[in-house]
Amino acid sequence: MLLIMGFRTGEGMPPPPSSGAPSAEEFMQYQHELGQAGVHVDSGLLQSFEDATQVQVNDAGERLVTNGPFAESREYLGGYQIIDVPDLDAALDWAARCPGAKYGRVEVRPLAEF
Amino acid sequence: MGPAGDPVEAVFREERGRLLALLAARFGDLDLAEEVTAEALLAAVETWPRSGVPREPLAWLATTARRKALDRIRRDATLATKLATLHADADPARQTEPVPEHEHIPDDRLQLMFACCHPALDLDTQTGLTLRYIAGLSTAEIAQAFLVPPATMAQRLTRGKRKIQQSRIPFRVPGRRELEGRLGLVLHVLYLIFTEGYAATGHHDLVRCDLVDEAIRLARILHRLMPGEPRVTGLLALMLLTDARRQARVDDHGFAVSLEDQDRGRWDTSMIDEGARLTTQALRHHPPSSWSVQAAIAALHDEAPSAQETDWHQVRLLYDELFALTPTPVVALNRAIAISWHEGPQAGLDHLEALAGEPGLTRQHHWHAARGHALARLGRHTAAAEAYRRASELAQTPAEIAYLSSRAEENTTPG
Numbered sequence: 189m190l191l192i193m194g195f196r197t198g199e200g201m202p203p204p205p206s207s208g209a210p211s212a213e214e215f216m217q218y219q220h221e222l223g224q225a226g227v228h229v230d231s232g233l234l235q236s237f238e239d240a241t242q243v244q245v246n247d248a249g250e251r252l253v254t255n256g257p258f259a260e261s262r263e264y265l266g267g268y269q270i271i272d273v274p275d276l277d278a279a280l281d282w283a284a285r286c287p288g289a290k291y292g293r294v295e296v297r298p299l300a301e302f
Numbered sequence: 303m304g305p306a307g308d309p310v311e312a313v314f315r316e317e318r319g320r321l322l323a324l325l326a327a328r329f330g331d332l333d334l335a336e337e338v339t340a341e342a343l344l345a346a347v348e349t350w351p352r353s354g355v356p357r358e359p360l361a362w363l364a365t366t367a368r369r370k371a372l373d374r375i376r377r378d379a380t381l382a383t384k385l386a387t388l389h390a391d392a393d394p395a396r397q398t399e400p401v402p403e404h405e406h407i408p409d410d411r412l413q414l415m416f417a418c419c420h421p422a423l424d425l426d427t428q429t430g431l432t433l434r435y436i437a438g439l440s441t442a443e444i445a446q447a448f449l450v451p452p453a454t455m456a457q458r459l460t461r462g463k464r465k466i467q468q469s470r471i472p473f474r475v476p477g478r479r480e481l482e483g484r485l486g487l488v489l490h491v492l493y494l495i496f497t498e499g500y501a502a503t504g505h506h507d508l509v510r511c512d513l514v515d516e517a518i519r520l521a522r523i524l525h526r527l528m529p530g531e532p533r534v535t536g537l538l539a540l541m542l543l544t545d546a547r548r549q550a551r552v553d554d555h556g557f558a559v560s561l562e563d564q565d566r567g568r569w570d571t572s573m574i575d576e577g578a579r580l581t582t583q584a585l586r587h588h589p590p591s592s593w594s595v596q597a598a599i600a601a602l603h604d605e606a607p608s609a610q611e612t613d614w615h616q617v618r619l620l621y622d623e624l625f626a627l628t629p630t631p632v633v634a635l636n637r638a639i640a641i642s643w644h645e646g647p648q649a650g651l652d653h654l655e656a657l658a659g660e661p662g663l664t665r666q667h668h669w670h671a672a673r674g675h676a677l678a679r680l681g682r683h684t685a686a687a688e689a690y691r692r693a694s695e696l697a698q699t700p701a702e703i704a705y706l707s708s709r710a711e712e713n714t715t716p717g
Contacts, residue, residue, distance in 0.1 A: 275472035276422060277480070298469055 210287030218287055222271060227282065233267040266292065270299070314343055317360045318438040323414035324407065325367055327473040332435075332463055334371055334381070342367035360407050411436055412527040413473040415520075418462075419488045420471045427462035428491050434459055436523070437516045447498065447513050485528075489537050489593065492520050496541050501699070514545055536584035536593030542577035543600035546570040557708070558701035562609040574604045592627045595620055614644035631660040632668075639672050647679035667693040671706060678713055687713035 215233070222228035244252045266288060273279050276296065283294040318339065325335035342363045356362040375382045418431035426448075433439045433447075445455035465471070476484040499513025521538040528534050550564035559565075578601045584594040599620045606612035621637035634657055642650020654673050663669040674689035687710045694706035 275470040275474075276420070277472050277474065277476065279470075296469075 210291050214287035218285060221285070222269065222282070227271045227273050229270040229272050231267070231269040234265055314346075314438075317363060318343065319411055319414075319436050320360060320407070320409060321363050321367060322435055323410035323412075323473075324364055325371060326417070326435075327410040327413045328368070329371055330473065331381075332466055334374065338367040338370040338374070339363075341370050358407075364407055409527060410473070411523055412475055415488055415524065416475055416484060417466055417471050417473045419484070419491050420466070421484070421487060422469055422471055423462055423465060425491070425494070427458055427465075428487065429494055430455060430459050431462045431466075432491050432520070433495065433516065437520055439516065485531065485533065488524065489533060492517055492524065493537060493541075495520070496544075500544065514541075514548070517541060518545065532584045532587035533591040533593050535580050536591050536595075536597050539577045539580035539584055539597035540593055540600055542573045542580070543597055543604050546573035546577065546604055552701050556701050556704065558699070558705040560705070561603060566607065569604065574601075577601060578605065590623070592624055595624045595627065599624070609643070612643070614640055618644045631657060631663045634660075635663055635669055635672065639675075642672070642676050642679075647676040651676040651680065665696065667696040667698075667702065667706065670696065671709075674706075674709060674713070678709075683713040687711075 219228070219231065222231075240255075242254045246252060269282075269286065271279065271282055273282065279296045283289060283296050286294050288294050321342065322335050322339045325339060326332050329335060345366050346359075346363060350356070415432065415436055418435055419428045423431070429448075430444055433444045434441065439447075441456050441459060442452050444459075445452040448455070475481070495513050496517035499515075499517060518538070518541050521534070521541055525534050525538045546569050547561075547564060549570070550566065550568040551559060553559050577597065581594065581597040581601045584590070585598060587594075590598075599617055602613055602617050602620070618637065618640040621633065621640050625633045625637055635654070638650055638653035638657065641653050651673065654669065654676060657663055657669065660669075670689050670693035674686045674693060677683075677686035677689055690706050690710035690713060694703050694710060697703045697706055
């Protein structure tokens with residue numbers, strides 16, 4: 189299961205329950221709990237979207253590199269957790285405990301199997 | 303639905319849902335469960351006419367289906383791996399021993415209900431899956447009942463099933479912390495099935511009316527599986543007390559008959575008795591759920607000899623309570639109607655006019671009809687005719703349109 193932490197302020201979306209951003213301590217604590225439970229596989233926090241760079245490749249194989257975020261972008265990925273749990277309800281329990289769920293929202297998706 | 307009177311068919315209809323739930327919970331794979339359920343039923347069709355229906359049909363079917371599932375898992379390495387990652391109980395070594403025919407077969411339909419009504423699925427999908435897998439209706443029947451093309455319904459069910467599989471929605475009753483909200487979703491789906499069918503009872507649309515019976519059947523199953531859950535008891539009571547009036551809701555000409563004018567002798571007294579008993583049970587828990595309060599209101603109507611002799615004071619107090627639980631415009635409308643009966647048409651009309659700014663209400667016929675009724679009782683017939691006419695324009699079913707038009711007519715020529 190992949191937990192994606194995102195921040196979204198689109199219209200028609202409920203506002204995040206708390207404003208601001210989760211503290212490093214909250215994330216450390218959560219990370220610790222995932223480790224203790226033996227479900228943690230991998231995780232990462234991403235730098236601010238302001239430091240993002242976009243790349244596209246056209247039909248001719250040429251790169252098009254642009255800086256910065258899309259102006260209209262209302263959501264961005266703040267980080268991810270990969271956890272190993274048996275089912276969606278277990279994943280949702282962990283997602284609900286993630287600090288990101290308080291300040292933004294957490295999307296839960298299974299990893300595709302090949 | 304399905305050839306009536308065929309004993310094999312009757313067993314299937316009742317047991318299919320249980321069998322499917324049992325296999326889904328055991329193997330954690332709805333596709334596999336569906337396929338081997340179908341195979342087991344086919345085997346029964348071939349065997350039973352010759353050998354007779356076994357004493358424990360479900361045990362026979364469960365044993366047959368489980369063997370077929372295990373055969374498949376042995377033959378199909380990919381499936382075995384998939385089930386292993388699902389942490390399913392699919393270890394062939396543990397399951398080779400013959401299953402005695404008198405074994406206790408657990409009822410896993412509760413687990414399947416919670417999976418079908420999981421919040422990861424949208425409401426239409428939850429409803430479709432519940433009717434397909436718990437009630438055992440065919441895709442074509444569900445499509446007809448919800449007035450969508452069969453292909454659309456088939457696609458919706460396939461997507462829903464795939465989401466259950468892919469996102470690993472578990473076949474499990476949620477833990478105590480989640481149960482409150484999750485059970486609410488199941489109850490909502492069952493009530494939606496009920497109201498879909500109930501709205502159609504004036505249509506002479508038999509397939510859709512069957513949804514009422516299906517909803518009650520599903521609520522009974524849920525009540526049997528969760529006897530101590532007052533919200534389930536309240537919902538079942540509400541359905542029974544509402545459907546008890548079915549025979550009196552439409553007259554011989556297909557006109558809708560208002561509660562006030564219904565022939566109460568045609569109400570089903572055994573359903574009323576059962577519903578009232580369940581309501582009392584549900585109300586023992588505090589605070590009461592909105593289902594129990596609605597059931598209590600329905601019980602007051604059902605036990606009154608006439609509209610005039612209804613305990614409108616009690617009804618009004620219950621609507622106050624319901625409004626505190628669920629402050630929706632529709633509840634406010636019903637409360638205004640109760641006030642109109644209890645305190646008089648002018649008080650009712652005042653409360654109705656206060657709701658004139660609710661577009662959700664004024665776009666539907668109920669609010670206009672209630673206004674017409676209060677105005678007529680006040681002797682303001684021209685305004686009443688106007689309100690009834692507006693209501694008839696907004697009504698959806700032929701029975702309601704006919705009723706409201708005749709009311710408009712009556713008030714146009716008073717006397």
